[in-house]
Amino acid sequence: MPGASRRKRRVRASLVLVTGLALILTALPVSALAGTALPRGFVYLRDADPTIVQDIRYAGSHNFVGRPVKGYLAAECILSDRAATALKAVQNTLAEKKLSLIVWDCYRPRRAVDDFLQWSKDPAHAEMKAEFYPRTDKQKLFALGYLATRSAHSRGSTVDLGIVPSPFSLPPRNPVLALKACTLPKGERFEDGTIDLGTGYDCLDGMGNTSNASVGEAALRNRQLLKSTMAKAGFRPYAREWWHFELVNEPFSQGFDFEVSPSSNGRPAR
Template sequence: MHRKVSGYDAPVCVLTSQAAQALSAVQKAIAAGGLTLVVFDCYRPARAVSDMGDWTKTSGPPDPQWYPKVKRKDLIAKGYIGELSTHSRGSTVDVAITRADRKSAPKPACGATDADTLDFGTGFDCFDPTSETAHRPIASEAAANRKKLVEAMRAGGFKNYAREWWHFTLENEPFPRERFNFPVTAE
């Protein structure tokens, strides 16, 4: 969006205790292999979801970094931005994996380019069909890294959203019908 989103007042990850404990278990499991999780987003206030939805209704061409082939007005219809987000329930997390020694991978053409993650074929938040977890063709290393992430998260009790290789929701989330709206703050 190239601006602050409503409801995000601090760079803090808020999760239900169940999701936090499950994510901690995933971290411990992959750490044994010299890897670590990179967390991009956790709980998202309902007001942030509304702000994103309103933003998609404003005019704007495709953005080569974030949504290179999709018009902004189509981001909801194509499933890249939700009118209701699982993030607002507090048990969804956007993650990737990196090496514990943080050796940098090549930077992707689409999505976030500031995290030293393994190669996943695209960056986080690349709203493009190439970000679908099972998208083919994709480089073998990126496909293997997506599989590694999905398997690690599944072992921790999370299910993947097939349109985004980075998006996972706790399967037995405690608030499956809630939408919270408190802001993300440092307190």
């Protein structure tokens, strides 16, 4: 029958289309499949290595601003594909020592950088000073090099991170606890679960300088471990902040301003 023949042809055409689409999707790189909303060349870190612990501070209120930062709609680490691959190599090296990376910030939208700038000019908001910059004038944070009007984070290959034991679970955060100076010794400052690295993350103070001897020998050894392991994977450190690393061979020279949004696969970050 002519009608039946046409239906069979349509069915065959549909099967060919579906099969072809499946082959195309299979051939696509991780950067195209992991997060369909991301620009080409970017990935969600947990799609590259789900074992790396994430505690994305600027998506919440436990940071030097004291609130979620503009542009952070999800607690997700987004990086260039190249940077994520390099971090995976670091993680593999640390795993041999029963250690793991913990990332606190990755790609940072330009609007977040602008948010920091406006916050630094507002003397009315210093709610988190006692913990994150107890001895530093917030209006001098840019001049002192702790913040930048054009952040390398916006290029997608810069990360803020530390080292934690493996296996690891994030310590519970009690929002009613009093703030404790990030410069206090391990066990007295906020407990982020890291090995002793001398200060807390985002400690905008001279003690955060990578080679500051006042943090003690154990913390200096741990900082050197982090520095050397990251360097072997192609990252360079920043002398003022032991937690800050930039990929030397980064793929993008310009900054981006897309939002940090949830992954389309819906899996929560660790």
